[in-house]
Amino acid sequence: MFKNMSHIIIAAFLVALGTVGSVTAQDVAGEKSPLRVGITPNYPPMIFRLNEKITGVDADLARRLGRELNRPAQFVELEWNQQIGALLEGKIDIIMSGMTITDARKVRINFTDPYLKSGLVAAIRAEDASKYTSAKSILSGYPAVGVIKGTTGEAFVRQNMSTSPRIATFSNVNDAPSELTSRRIDVFIHDAPAVVWLVSENEADIRGVWDLLKEEDLGWGVRKGDDDFLKQVNSILQRWKQDGTLDEILRNWLPAKYLERFK
Numbered sequence: 001m002f003k004n005m006s007h008i009i010i011a012a013f014l015v016a017l018g019t020v021g022s023v024t025a026q027d028v029a030g031e032k033s034p035l036r037v038g039i040t041p042n043y044p045p046m047i048f049r050l051n052e053k054i055t056g057v058d059a060d061l062a063r064r065l066g067r068e069l070n071r072p073a074q075f076v077e078l079e080w081n082q083q084i085g086a087l088l089e090g091k092i093d094i095i096m097s098g099m100t101i102t103d104a105r106k107v108r109i110n111f112t113d114p115y116l117k118s119g120l121v122a123a124i125r126a127e128d129a130s131k132y133t134s135a136k137s138i139l140s141g142y143p144a145v146g147v148i149k150g151t152t153g154e155a156f157v158r159q160n161m162s163t164s165p166r167i168a169t170f171s172n173v174n175d176a177p178s179e180l181t182s183r184r185i186d187v188f189i190h191d192a193p194a195v196v197w198l199v200s201e202n203e204a205d206i207r208g209v210w211d212l213l214k215e216e217d218l219g220w221g222v223r224k225g226d227d228d229f230l231k232q233v234n235s236i237l238q239r240w241k242q243d244g245t246l247d248e249i250l251r252n253w254l255p256a257k258y259l260e261r262f263k
């Protein structure tokens with residue numbers, strides 16, 4: 001009894017100090033702590049809500065990773081621009097939210113090995129399919145462009161399409177179809193998995209231009225200094241790639257043609 005009570009007192013003391021967020025995988029009671037997974041669930045098919053349940057590629061992978069580590073996945077919902085800060089502050093252990101690996105982000109955090117090849121593509125109105133047929137036609141066509149704020153899509157557009165008559169930013173991928181059909185934008189540029197999903201849901205109104213504007217890799221974010229944890233996750237990911245686990249999960253959410261193209 002007194003041993004258990006001491007654990008409770010220590011845990012309460014850590015909470016009071018505000019340091020519980022930095023407790024390692026082995027908690028004060030000698031049991032594995034939950035795997036706190038940072039997510040922004042507005043990115044189907046990677047991570048999103050379906051019937052009030054967190055679901056998608058990263059959700060399935062996070063739950064599987066938690067089982068492998070014997071640390072049940074605990075999703076922590078954050079705004080996209082809060083993800084890296086929450087990781088650095090010890091509020092989460094890993095970011096699994098369809099994050100693109102970039103040199104700028106590597107300055108602040110480490111990334112696992114890539115788990116999905118991706119890239120930036122465009123969604124357009126179905127009636128404009130003959131007008132925008134390639135990446136070149138989009139980059140040289142001076143369309144009004146929509147992007148998700150704070151993403152690599154926004155960075156690409158501001159660097160390469162600054163002469164566009166309008167660059168509109170919004171926070172939810174699901175707003176893109178209505179932005180297109182209402183003619184507030186002509187083109188929506190975002191990660192390929194999200195555009196594939198949008199087109200499949202709105203095939204009567206929008207089309208995808210599958211010519212890549214930029215190739216990218218997706219990875220999971222880990223704190224610098226958590227080297228053992230990073231090695232552990234990479235080892236599991238490598239095994240998943242070899243035994244077919246990763247392909248099996250990806251095929252639940254993405255068309256086979258997409259996966260073949262981005263291998």
